[in-house]
Amino acid sequence: MMMLLILGILCVGFAVGYAFNFLLPKHQNEPIFSKKLFYPVLILGLIFSIMSLPFAATDAQKTKADPSSEQLLKDQKQLTTDISHLKADKEELTVSLEDATKEKEKLAKKLENITSEKETVKQHEKTIQALEEKIDKLASSNETLKRENKKSSSDTKSSTVQRSAPKDEGNSTGGHESQKETKKESAACNIKGSVNGIYHTPSSRYYSRTKNVTKMFCSVEEAERAGYRAPKQ
Missing domain, CATH: 1.20.58 (Methane Monooxygenase Hydroxylase; Chain G, domain 1)
Incomplete structure (x- = not known):
């Protein structure tokens, strides 16, 4: 043209x-x-x-529009580059989000395992506590059996000694009376052994009031050998 x-x-x-x-x-x-x-x-x-x-x-x-067209082309190229960068960033963020989701699932599973292990530990603690209580009961029963064995052996020895020992003849009337009273008391196993470790004979002041009886004795000596004492009054 x-x-x-x-x-x-x-x-x-x-x-x-x-x-x-x-x-x-x-x-x-x-x-x-x-x-x-x-x-x-x-x-x-x-x-x-x-x-x-x-x-x-x-x-x-x-010709006049050429500079602006070149600028537009440059801007378009820059926008294309920015879009590609944004796409790459989006892909990286998507991968990071997937990794974070997987890590979250792993942590949730670990938390469930820890919770189940905690419940198991609690059950074991309860079992151990129950076993300890049983052991304490067995130990106390064992101690009681030992005491009863000692008492029975001591009672056997005392009965053997009483049978083999000669009768004492007292010079005073009071001595004869105390011996007679002891024999009367030992004739029946009616001596009360209280929880406080005190024994009460039928002639004792608190005999009828004593209700918390743990054991009955046939003689004062038997009660004292068992660790019981006479009342102070």
Whole structure:
């Protein structure tokens, strides 16, 4: 289209120069001005110029728009680069989120295992506590059996000694009475052994009041050997 513009300008210039050449005074005696050459060349030049003007304006606009177009292209490339970076960041974040989800599931499973182990430990503690209570009961029963064995063996020895020992003859009447009272008391196993470790004979002041009896004895000696004592009053 630039060629059309150039041809139009040349044609118009030729027609104008041709007319200007014949208008000069020194050419008045030369051949007559040819209208058949002037007008077609002028019209053809004008047509070429008019046809090329829109295209020239478009080219000018394109030329003016080129810097902005280049800037737009640069911006578009930058946006494309940013979008690719954002996509990469999105993929990394997605992977990180998946890893975090898996780690969360692992921690949840560990927490469940710890909770179950804690419950198992509590059950074991309860079992151990029950066993300790049973052991304490067995130990106390064992101690009781040992005491009863000692008491039975001591009772057996005392009965053997009483059978083999001669009868004592006291000089005073009080001695005979105490021996008679002891024999009467030992005739029946009616001596009360209280929880406080005190034994009460039927002649004792608190005999009828004593209700927390742990064991009955047949003699004072048996009660004392068992670790019981006489009341202070």
